[in-house]
Structure formats: C-alpha cells, structure tokens
Amino acid sequence: MASMDVPADMPKKQAAETAARAAAPPRLTWMTLALMTTASVASLRAAPTMAVYGLACVFLYLVPAIVFLLPTALVSAELASGWSGGVYKWVSEGLSKPLGFLAVWCQFAMTIFYYPSLLAFVASTISYIINPALASNGLYTAIVIMVLYWTGVWVSSQGTKALAGLSSWGLVIGTLVPGTLLVVLGMIFLAQGNPSAAPMTASHLLPEWTGLASLVLIVNNFLSYSGMEMNAVHVSSLKNPAKEYPKSMFLAMGLVLLIFILPALAISWVVPSGQLSLTAGVMQAFDAFFAYFHIGWMTPIAAVMLISASLAGMLTWLAGPSKGLLEISRQEGYLPPYLQQLNKHGIQQNILVTQGIVTTLIALMYAFIPGVSSVYWIFSTITTQVYLIVYLLMFVAAIRLRKNQPDHPRGYRVPALTLVCVVGWLASAAALVIGFVPPSQFGSSSTGAYIAIVGGGLLLLGFLIPWLFLKLRKPSWRTTGGESG
Amino acid sequence: MSPTRFASEHRWLYIGAIVLLVALAVIGLIRYERVRTTNEAHNKANELSGELIAAGFPAPNTDNLVRALGDDGGLACSDPTSALRSALWKINMSNGAAGPGIRPVIADKRVVEAGALVLKVYCPDKLHDLQDKIDDLKTDTTVRQ
Numbered sequence: 001m002a003s004m005d006v007p008a009d010m011p012k013k014q015a016a017e018t019a020a021r022a023a024a025p026p027r028l029t030w031m032t033l034a035l036m037t038t039a040s041v042a043s044l045r046a047a048p049t050m051a052v053y054g055l056a057c058v059f060l061y062l063v064p065a066i067v068f069l070l071p072t073a074l075v076s077a078e079l080a081s082g083w084s085g086g087v088y089k090w091v092s093e094g095l096s097k098p099l100g101f102l103a104v105w106c107q108f109a110m111t112i113f114y115y116p117s118l119l120a121f122v123a124s125t126i127s128y129i130i131n132p133a134l135a136s137n138g139l140y141t142a143i144v145i146m147v148l149y150w151t152g153v154w155v156s157s158q159g160t161k162a163l164a165g166l167s168s169w170g171l172v173i174g175t176l177v178p179g180t181l182l183v184v185l186g187m188i189f190l191a192q193g194n195p196s197a198a199p200m201t202a203s204h205l206l207p208e209w210t211g212l213a214s215l216v217l218i219v220n221n222f223l224s225y226s227g228m229e230m231n232a233v234h235v236s237s238l239k240n241p242a243k244e245y246p247k248s249m250f251l252a253m254g255l256v257l258l259i260f261i262l263p264a265l266a267i268s269w270v271v272p273s274g275q276l277s278l279t280a281g282v283m284q285a286f287d288a289f290f291a292y293f294h295i296g297w298m299t300p301i302a303a304v305m306l307i308s309a310s311l312a313g314m315l316t317w318l319a320g321p322s323k324g325l326l327e328i329s330r331q332e333g334y335l336p337p338y339l340q341q342l343n344k345h346g347i348q349q350n351i352l353v354t355q356g357i358v359t360t361l362i363a364l365m366y367a368f369i370p371g372v373s374s375v376y377w378i379f380s381t382i383t384t385q386v387y388l389i390v391y392l393l394m395f396v397a398a399i400r401l402r403k404n405q406p407d408h409p410r411g412y413r414v415p416a417l418t419l420v421c422v423v424g425w426l427a428s429a430a431a432l433v434i435g436f437v438p439p440s441q442f443g444s445s446s447t448g449a450y451i452a453i454v455g456g457g458l459l460l461l462g463f464l465i466p467w468l469f470l471k472l473r474k475p476s477w478r479t480t481g482g483e484s485g
Numbered sequence: 486m487s488p489t490r491f492a493s494e495h496r497w498l499y500i501g502a503i504v505l506l507v508a509l510a511v512i513g514l515i516r517y518e519r520v521r522t523t524n525e526a527h528n529k530a531n532e533l534s535g536e537l538i539a540a541g542f543p544a545p546n547t548d549n550l551v552r553a554l555g556d557d558g559g560l561a562c563s564d565p566t567s568a569l570r571s572a573l574w575k576i577n578m579s580n581g582a583a584g585p586g587i588r589p590v591i592a593d594k595r596v597v598e599a600g601a602l603v604l605k606v607y608c609p610d611k612l613h614d615l616q617d618k619i620d621d622l623k624t625d626t627t628v629r630q
Contacts, residue, residue, distance in 0.1 A: 111585060273596060313584055317584075
C-alpha cells in the first residue's frame with residue numbers, strides 16, 4: 001500500500017489509523033508467500049481426474065510446465081522483484097494504465113464465477129462426511145456456499161497475516177500431508193511386488209493422439225498453472241522483495257509440480273482407470289485407493305483435508321486480485337470511493353463485500369435453478385478465457401519494461417526474457433483459441449453457438465464491463481497520487 | 486512460517502479452524518461404515534469386473550471393488566443424476582487444474598462409458614437417466630489403454 005490517502009468521507013481518526021496500517025504492510029516470509037502461491041494453484045482435487053491418463057499425466061503436466069508455468073513464474077519473478085503491486089503495476093508501467101486496470105480486472109472478475117463451483121465442490125465433500133444424500137440438496141448447498149464464502153470474506157478482512165497463516169497451513173494439512181501419504185502408499189504398493197494398474201512403459205508416456213480432442217486436452221492443461229503470478233500483489237509484505245520473491249516463486253513452482261504429478265501417478269498405480277471412471281467424484285476415487293490398503297476410514301479424513309486445501313485456496317484468491325484492483329483504482333480513480341474504502345486492518349472490505357453480493361446471487365442460482373447448474377461448466381471456460389487476457393498483457397509488458405526501463409533495479413533477471421515471453425504468450429494465445437472448441441459437455445450442439453456464447457461472455461466480462469468503468473470514472477475518485485492514464 | 490505462528494494475534498481464527506476441521510473428521514470417522522463383504526458384494530464385484538474387461542479395461546482387483554462398492558454401489562449409486570451432482574460431474578470432466586484454471590475438455594469415450602457400468606451392475610434402475618446424460622456428451626479417445 002503505497003499511499004496513506006483515504007476517501008474523503010472517512011472519519012479523520014479512522015482514516016489516520018487506516019493510513020498508518022496501510023503504510024506499514026504486514027511482514028510475510030518468502031516461505032509463507034510460496035505456500036500461499038502453491039495453495040492458489042495446486043491441490044489434490046485434480047489427482048483422480050489425471051490418474052485416468054496413467055503415465056501420460058506426467059507429459060500432460062510437464063509440457064504445460066515448460067511452455068506456460070516456467071514463463072509465467074520466471075517473468076512474474078522478474079517483474080515482482082522490480083515493481084511492487086502485482087500485475088496491475090507491471091502492465092501499467094509496461095503498457096498503459098487502462099490496460100493495467102484491464103489486467104487486474106480480468107484477474108478479479110474471473111474469480112466471481114470460480115467461487116460457487118469451488119464451494120459447491122466443498123459442499124459435496126462435506127456431505128460425503130455428514131450425509132451423502134445432502135449433495136443433491138439445493139438448500140444445503142446454498143447454505144454451505146454462503147456460510148463458507150462470507151466466512152472467507154470475514155477472514156480476509158482481518159488482514160493479510162491472518163489469511164497468509166490460514167492458507168499456508170491449509171496447504172500443509174490439506175495437500176502436502178495427504179499428497180505425501182498417497183505417494184508413500186503408492187510406493188508401498190509397488191514395493192510389495194504388485195504390478196501398476198496403469199501401464200508404466202515408454203509407449204504410455206504420451207496420451208493417445210486423435211487430433212483435436214488430444215490437442216484440447218494438452219493445451220487446456222496449460223491453465224492448470226494459472227494463478228502463479230497472483231500473489232505478487234503481496235510482494236511489498238516481504239522483507240527483501242527483490243531477493244525473496246524469486247526464491248518464493250521457485251519453491252512454489254517445485255511444489256506445484258510435485259503436487260500435481262506424484263499423487264496422480266500414485267493413484268494410477270493402485271486404482272485401474274476403469275474403476276476410476278466409475279467414481280463420479282473425487283472422494284470415490286480416494287475411497288477406492290484407501291480401500292486397497294484396508295484403511296477406508298482414511299477417506300473421511302482425506303475429505304476433511306481436501307476441504308481445508310480448497311478453503312485455503314479460496315482465501316488467497318479473495319485477497320489477491322481485489323487488492324490489486326483497489327490499488328490501481330485508488331491511484332487512477334477507476335472505482336467509486338465507496339469501493340476504495342479500507343477497514344481498520346487496511347483491507348479492501350467494500351470490494352470484497354460487493355463481490356460477495358454478486359457471488360451470492362450466482363451461487364443461489366447455481367444451487368436452486370437446475371438450468372443454471374447444468375450449464376455452469378460453461379462459465380469456467382469463459383472465465384479462463386478472461387484470465388488469459390492477463391497473461392497476454394503480462395508477457396508483452398515484460399518485454400516492453402526490459403526494453404524501456406533496462407536499468408530499473410530488479411532482484412532477478414530472466415535469461416533470454418524475450419524468448420521466454422514469446423513462448424508464454426504463444427501458449428496463452430493457443431489456450432485462448434482452443435477455448436472456443438466445444439468440449440464434451442456441449443454435446444452435438446452447434447459449434448457456432450458455442451463460439452458465440454464463449455466469445456460473448458469474453459467480450460462482456462473481459463472488455464465491456466472494464467471499459468464502462470474506465471468510461472465512467474471521475475478524476476475526483478482518485479484517492480492517492482498518480483498520473484492519469 | 487513465523488508470521489503464521491499460533492501465538493499470534495489471530496490465534497482464535499486458527500483455533501476455530503482447527504476445531505471445525507477436527508469436528509468434521511470425528512463426525513466422518515463416527516459415520517464411516519465399513520463395507521460389508523457379503524457374498525452378494527463379491528458376486529457384484531465379479532460381474533462388474535467382467536463388464537470392465539468386456540469394455541476393454543484391464544481386470545480390476547475384485548477384492549478392492551468389494552471394499553469400495555460393497556453390495557449397493559456406495560456413493561456411485563447415491564442419486565447420481567440429480568441436478569447438483571450432474572453439475573459437479575460436468576465441472577469435474579475437465580483438465581488437470583485444481584484452481585481457477587479448471588476448464589472442460591473432450592473426455593475419453595471409454596472412460597465416460599465405464600461410468601455407467603457400475604450403475605448397470607449395482608443400481609440398474611438409475612442407469613437409464615445417467616445413460617441419457619452420457620449419450621448427450623461428445624467424446625473421443627484420449628486415454629491410451
């Protein structure tokens with residue numbers, strides 16, 4: 001938080017307290033930031049889905065890691081080690097302030113549709129523990145989504161330290177511990193002389209190639225790593241951002257790769273793909289895994305762990321993009337003063353509450369209107385399309401910053417930055433194009449209709465709404481020093 | 486993780502979260518029911534194993550099928566086609582992301598169709614609705630067998 005200015009309608013005493021807190025951001029260690037970054041991106045939720053592909057899941061994670069994860073992590077490490085503030089600052093400095101707003105808006109807006117599906121997954125996992133029949137109950141699902149979301153907003157409003165602690169521990173308890181258990185049990189399974197359920201030969205390293213479907217699978221997997229740059233908004237909370245942020249990013253990169261690949265492989269050793277496919281849910285897959293070892297009672301424990309990891313991830317997403325949106329809006333007046341107000345912990349509470357109201361409405365529709373829930377998957381395509389705009393802008397901004405501000409101090413410089421950015425940009429563009437290919441869920445409906453729906457959603461959420469904010473902004477809405485874009 | 490230590494100003498948050506998670510774990514353990522390994526469970530596991538082999542999958546461990554599915558199919562047969570379960574089923578038919586990068590893909594035909602086999606064996610009365618949903622999907626071959 002660079003400035004101590006606050007909206008004019010805030011009482012003076014409160015404004016002074018808020019400014020003092022804002023001027024002294026809470027300290028985070030690079031390790032905590034690495035865990036937060038990992039919690040934002042990785043969990044065991046995807047492991048059963050990817051275990052179906054057997055050994056090919058290594059390919060499906062490694063190729064995207066080379067063309068997308070590596071560029072994203074390296075470039076954001078360089079940018080965050082030179083400029084505090086995250087993606088809005090990088091794009092503002094490298095391209096323009098309106099594009100900086102567009103970048104952080106896209107990062108923020110896509111989360112609105114993410115929370116209901118994430119929390120619906122959490123609700124179904126809780127129902128597995130309490131009473132599986134509840135998973136089909138709209139009222140139960142709505143209540144769980146509301147309670148968890150608003151609790152998350154409240155926790156986030158308690159300050160960065162609170163959510164940093166909970167999200168880090170959530171990752172440890174919810175992902176690292178059970179992930180290690182899965183891998184150890186998988187190795188015991190092999191050490192006992194059992195053949196792997198999925199063939200582990202060289203010919204199974206690559207997924208089946210059948211043209212477009214395989215291309216969709218491979219390219220869409222690039223998005224597995226989206227979010228690596230998101231926590232850079234907290235870089236000013238590090239003691240020595242220039243040195244510590246790159247370290248944090250490299251640790252997160254390693255953890256994310258391990259969390260994605262090893263548990264999926266372990267499940268594929270033990271549970272045959274035919275049996276995994278029978279399991280129309282994540283918990284059933286864990287149930288089949290633990291059943292082999294006669295420790296079926298571990299499944300509810302694993303469910304609790306998955307819940308804690310999912311909520312940890314949600315906390316990081318609640319805090320990150322909204323903070324970036326606040327910072328550029330305070331500098332440039334892109335949001336009304338009401339949305340720029342901070343609470344006593346220096347947190348953008350009104351943005352979170354407004355976002356919460358929209359999320360609540362969407363979640364209620366998801367829970368109670370079958371027509372909405374049955375097509376909810378399409379929002380995940382639209383929101384990932386919107387998110388890709390962030391990466392397209394970020395890679396161009398990084399090249400421009402290296403060219404225009406070569407002497408700006410950076411704690412870390414990416415070797416062959418232009419090449420890395422071009423690879424990352426092309427990967428993002430490819431994912432954007434592939435996003436218009438209808439997936440399984442769209443059935444045999446018209447491809448044109450799908451392109452129109454996804455394209456319309458992208459234009460509305462990714463361009464029209466931020467354009468309206470830019471168009472309607474007022475100079476008086478600026479609450480900190482900054483040059484007009 | 487010094488800023489996250491328990492003796493911090495936010496210790497009540499940590500304590501609240503721990504209490505909640507431990508309570509859920511205890512409820513889960515109490516409610517956990519060991520699957521009964523009856524003759525019927527073995528018969529159904531053998532039948533399912535045959536169906537899977539006929540569908541081109543490697544032979545599964547039938548003891549494991551017994552332990553995971555019992556004689557009633559367990560969770561797989563618990564209202565599989567309700568709106569909310571179908572919604573999650575469709576959302577989970579996705580890439581390898583675990584965060585906001587989750588995005589639908591073109592799923593593998595045999596893997597999707599195998600999903601109906603458990604219903605065929607354990608709860609055939611629920612198969613029809615699920616089969617209709619599966620038939621509506623566009624699938625291809627993406628998993629190397």
